[in-house]
Amino acid sequence: MKKMFKGIKRLLFVTVSAVLFAALAASGYYAYLGYEMYSSALEEKSISEMAADIKSRCRFAEYKELPTFYVNAVIASEDKNFFEHKGIDVFAICRAVLHDIKVKAPEQGGSTITQQLAKNEYFTQEKRLERKFAEMFMAFKMEDELSKEEIFELYINSIYFGSGYYGLDSAAQGYFGKDIPELSEYECAMLAGLPNAPSAYSPDAPPELARERTEKVLENMVRADYITKEQADRLTENVSEPF
Numbered sequence: 001m002k003k004m005f006k007g008i009k010r011l012l013f014v015t016v017s018a019v020l021f022a023a024l025a026a027s028g029y030y031a032y033l034g035y036e037m038y039s040s041a042l043e044e045k046s047i048s049e050m051a052a053d054i055k056s057r058c059r060f061a062e063y064k065e066l067p068t069f070y071v072n073a074v075i076a077s078e079d080k081n082f083f084e085h086k087g088i089d090v091f092a093i094c095r096a097v098l099h100d101i102k103v104k105a106p107e108q109g110g111s112t113i114t115q116q117l118a119k120n121e122y123f124t125q126e127k128r129l130e131r132k133f134a135e136m137f138m139a140f141k142m143e144d145e146l147s148k149e150e151i152f153e154l155y156i157n158s159i160y161f162g163s164g165y166y167g168l169d170s171a172a173q174g175y176f177g178k179d180i181p182e183l184s185e186y187e188c189a190m191l192a193g194l195p196n197a198p199s200a201y202s203p204d205a206p207p208e209l210a211r212e213r214t215e216k217v218l219e220n221m222v223r224a225d226y227i228t229k230e231q232a233d234r235l236t237e238n239v240s241e242p243f
Helices: 002-044 047-057 068-078 090-103 113-122 129-145 148-156 168-176 185-196 207-223 229-237
Strands: none
Touching: 002 113, 002 129, 047 113, 047 129, 047 148, 068 113, 068 148, 068 185, 068 207, 113 129, 113 148, 168 185, 185 207, 185 229, 207 229
8 A cells, every 4th residue: 555655656746747847848948939039129129219219109208297196096006016026026927827717817917017018019919928928028128228217107108098099198188188297186097097998998988987997096096005095985976977
């Protein structure tokens, strides 16, 4: 009996070791492909060229003119450890993987703001493992060459806000007829939630979805200790329309 148990234990050990080795080998292979993809993309367009390209597209909003409420809303909803991590957030990735396993669907990606900027400006939206590695390498490069404030402003000046509006200034003018510093706190929260699904959450879409998403952003801000629940409730109560 003891010999049989020893044999089973040895078989399990060999099997687990083989699976782990295969996983590491596969990861190494896709990391190599990702590095090649990253290198090719960087040769075509440097980080400084990418930044200059974004700044030339529309009226560029600098970080210093952004309402603090808007910055906090984006951080709380998109990348709560943005000012601490170095390009990727390992804890966010693990949390997203566990969530996706639980719901049996790829609902969360765990990508940081830096990774999203890298994906949007250098790579396709295609879900390939080598592209994910390339995105990570590019995020590290961006963090090495740019400040957090620069990364944030490049991100919000380039993302899509729905209804044909690219960049925060375009969205603020298009939806509210306002300059960015004039936005109310509720409007900041609404705009912070749009990039998650701009076509669905746009104020031009059914208003219920816009309201639900804005309230979700406010909930995220409460959890991140940027505002209190009372403040969040007051903001939603004082708005007769979802935008």
